[in-house]
Amino acid sequence: MNTKVTIAGVELKNPVMTASGTFGSGAEFSEFYDLGALGAVVTKGVANVPWPGNPTPRIAETRSGMLNAIGLQNPGIDVFVKRDIPFLKKYDTKIIVNVCGKSEEDYCEVVERLADEPVDMLEINVSCPNVKEGGIAFGQDPKALQHITEQVKKRAKQPVIMKLSPNVTDITVMAKAAEAGGADALSMINTLTGMKIDIHRRTFAIANKTGGMSGPAVKPVAVRMVYQTAQAVNIPIIGMGGITNADDALEFILAGATAVSVGTANFANPYAAKEVAEGIENYMRRYQVEDIRDLIGAVR
Numbered sequence: 041m042n043t044k045v046t047i048a049g050v051e052l053k054n055p056v057m058t059a060s061g062t063f064g065s066g067a068e069f070s071e072f073y074d075l076g077a078l079g080a081v082v083t084k085g086v087a088n089v090p091w092p093g094n095p096t097p098r099i100a101e102t103r104s105g106m107l108n109a110i111g112l113q114n115p116g117i118d119v120f121v122k123r124d125i126p127f128l129k130k131y132d133t134k135i136i137v138n139v140c141g142k143s144e145e146d147y148c149e150v151v152e153r154l155a156d157e158p159v160d161m162l163e164i165n166v167s168c169p170n171v172k173e174g175g176i177a178f179g180q181d182p183k184a185l186q187h188i189t190e191q192v193k194k195r196a197k198q199p200v201i202m203k204l205s206p207n208v209t210d211i212t213v214m215a216k217a218a219e220a221g222g223a224d225a226l227s228m229i230n231t232l233t234g235m236k237i238d239i240h241r242r243t244f245a246i247a248n249k250t251g252g253m254s255g256p257a258v259k260p261v262a263v264r265m266v267y268q269t270a271q272a273v274n275i276p277i278i279g280m281g282g283i284t285n286a287d288d289a290l291e292f293i294l295a296g297a298t299a300v301s302v303g304t305a306n307f308a309n310p311y312a313a314k315e316v317a318e319g320i321e322n323y324m325r326r327y328q329v330e331d332i333r334d335l336i337g338a339v340r
């Protein structure tokens with residue numbers, strides 16, 4: 041039985057990754073299981089300098105999901121390179137570094153800093169709804185997206201995954217712009233902009249007023265966007281949005297995703313990503329699927 045998939049020449053032992061920002065850099069989760077059970081670990085977004093993030097409260101529960109407006113708090117690339125990469129290198133899994141920035145120059149600086157690091161792929165977050173400058177501005181304008189993709193590609197030594205926002209009218213326009221800019225792969229979806237009001241305090245549940253919605257409630261939107269994008273581009277897609285178990289992950293794969301990421305589910309069940317990988321194998325045994333690649337995009 042083959043569970044290996046290849047993205048931009050990088051072979052993953054199975055198609056299951058963690059979604060950026062929901063798994064730290066793996067340290068806390070390594071107390072629960074061997075990270076070598078996963079195809080890849082995707083780190084929390086890292087910028088050229090430390091970011092403090094947004095004021096609290098910055099997370100809130102919603103029905104079948106959550107809102108967050110962390111604002112990409114991160115220790116900056118220097119600390120990240122010294123602390124997090126050596127930690128992840130101990131495990132037999134691929135390392136994907138999620139990169140954030142406020143300007144093209146910020147993104148490019150981080151990408152250049154990572155050029156000689158033992159990192160397998162870069163995921164460029166142009167889709168965070170919770171930062172005022174940069175971030176989503178690139179992810180909602182196809183010209184800006186194509187341009188930043190070209191700039192990053194010029195400097196990157198590792199394959200580049202562009203992470204797309206669902207907060208657009210037509211995701212395929214953005215997907216094609218990233219592909220035209222030279223992206224090696226796409227990941228989707230980032231969070232959907234939402235709002236929750238605390239009726240007792242009569243104010244916003246999140247200090248930022250709006251937050252990014254994630255978790256099971258967004259899954260049908262995400263599966264639809266992966267399907268549409270798979271029909272529109274020729275580069276691999278990493279699908280995410282509400283994946284809680286292997287059945288959810290298989291929906292994304294059948295819709296056209298080459299790999300999947302588990303995000304919000306990690307908070308409720310620290311074993312979630314590992315269980316998704318195991319559950320995909322069980323499904324393959326049950327239906328006598330010899331090669332996971334036969335499932336990718338099998339539903340048209």
Ligand SMILES: Cc1cc2nc3c(=O)[nH]c(=O)nc-3n(C[C@H](O)[C@H](O)[C@H](O)COP(=O)(O)O)c2cc1C
Nearest residue numbers: 059060061085108165229230254255281282303304
């Ligand atoms: C608390 C939290 C923090 C996140 N931080 C990041 C981040 O730093 N970079 C990024 O690209 N996406 C970030 N995301 C988005 C997730 O990686 C993922 O795209 C989204 O949550 C949908 O997947 P899910 O429903 O499985 O969580 C974050 C999501 C959550 C819930």
